[in-house]
Amino acid sequence: MNPLELLKFYTEAGIDEALEETPQNRLLAVPTPPQTAPKPALNQPEPSAMPPRPKTTASLPSAVIQARELADNAKTLAELEQTVREFNGCPLKKTANKTVFCRGNPESKLMLIGEAPGANEDVEGIPFCGQSGQLLDNMLRSIGYDNSNAYITNTTFWRPPGNRKPTPEELEVCKPFVEKHIALLNPKLLVLVGGVAIADMLNTTESVGKLRLKFHDYQNQYLKKPIKVLCTFHPSYLLRSPGQKAFAWKDWLMVKRFILAD
Ligand code: URA
Numbered sequence: 053m054n055p056l057e058l059l060k061f062y063t064e065a066g067i068d069e070a071l072e073e074t075p076q077n078r079l080l081a082v083p084t085p086p087q088t089a090p091k092p093a094l095n096q097p098e099p100s101a102m103p104p105r106p107k108t109t110a111s112l113p114s115a116v117i118q119a120r121e122l123a124d125n126a127k128t129l130a131e132l133e134q135t136v137r138e139f140n141g142c143p144l145k146k147t148a149n150k151t152v153f154c155r156g157n158p159e160s161k162l163m164l165i166g167e168a169p170g171a172n173e174d175v176e177g178i179p180f181c182g183q184s185g186q187l188l189d190n191m192l193r194s195i196g197y198d199n200s201n202a203y204i205t206n207t208t209f210w211r212p213p214g215n216r217k218p219t220p221e222e223l224e225v226c227k228p229f230v231e232k233h234i235a236l237l238n239p240k241l242l243v244l245v246g247g248v249a250i251a252d253m254l255n256t257t258e259s260v261g262k263l264r265l266k267f268h269d270y271q272n273q274y275l276k277k278p279i280k281v282l283c284t285f286h287p288s289y290l291l292r293s294p295g296q297k298a299f300a301w302k303d304w305l306m307v308k309r310f311i312l313a314d
Contacts, residue, residue: 115141115225123228123274129158129236132229136209142225144168144210144218150177151210154233156203161311163239164188164204165230167248167286168218174211179204184287188245191287191300195308205233207252223252235274241310242270242279246286253281260285264303267310282307 118141126132137151145151152169155178172182180188192202208218208226218226230253234242244250247260254268260283269278284303290296 116228119225120228123232126232126236129233132232132236136229139229142208142210142222144208144212144222147213148210149174152177152179152206153209154203154205155179155181156199157201158203158237160201160203160237161240162197162202162243162307163234163237163241164202164243164245165234165249165253166204166206166245168206168208169211170215171211179206180287184291187287187291191304194301195304197308203237203239205230207249217248223248227252231272232274234270234272234279238275239279241307242281243307244281244283246284246289248286250283254283264299265306280310282310 119139122135122139123132126135133153136153139145148169150169150173152173166180166188169179170182170184172185173179179185188204189198192198207223207230209229212218212222242253244253250260250263251257253270254263256263263283264285266282268281268283270281271278282303284307285296285300290300
């Protein structure tokens with residue numbers, strides 16, 4: 053096959069990251085252990101029947117515990133941001149170029165949470181700075197909001213390779229930071245942008261269509277009282293289904309009315 057065609061095929065299939073310097077032939081036979089293994093010396097532990105686990109940065113549950121402890125200790129947004137940047141417990145960090153923490157005004161009453169950084173965000177280190185970010189900005193601008201009075205982040209701080217959805221484990225390890233992020237900002241309204249953020253933050257399997265145009269309460273261990281939540285479509289969905297934009301317009305009008313009301 054023409055190598056360029058092969059590369060194009062890989063890119064379209066979402067394989068767009070080099071994980072190792074040298075290619076690995078995964079088709080090579082796995083060497084079989086010798087039939088007559090030497091007997092362990094007395095008082096030595098039996099060799100495990102399982103092959104040794106590959107060394108990873110951290111096993112996920114302990115990474116979640118570590119993330120929780122770190123989130124507990126972050127007292128300001130700046131501390132939280134530095135903590136997230138230094139954290140190595142999320143496997144996504146291994147393949148990402150940049151940590152994508154936030155953009156906008158930390159004094160804002162309006163906080164938006166999207167899914168995960170995409171390719172542009174991974175290059176720039178800024179959430180929603182690609183094509184779907186442009187649409188999000190247009191929708192925000194139409195109700196009088198931009199970086200000066202809105203604040204934007206994601207449920208994960210590193211790009212999932214090939215723009216796949218973050219796995220439940222990846223969301224879980226980022227969750228303590230996201231929870232503390234919300235508490236430190238303490239916005240009047242949280243807008244969950246797209247199905248992944250909605251499912252993760254509201255712990256629901258209901259569709260965006262069912263949950264939008266209603267106020268929900270969001271609570272976590274760091275908050276003194278619940279925060280009001282609205283749900284809306286992800287802009288990348290709206291780019292694929294422009295017919296839905298009129299519905300999204302209704303969502304953003306509801307956001308504006310709530311923020312402006314006292
Ligand atoms: N999509 C998201 O959900 N977040 C981003 O930051 C970019 C694209």
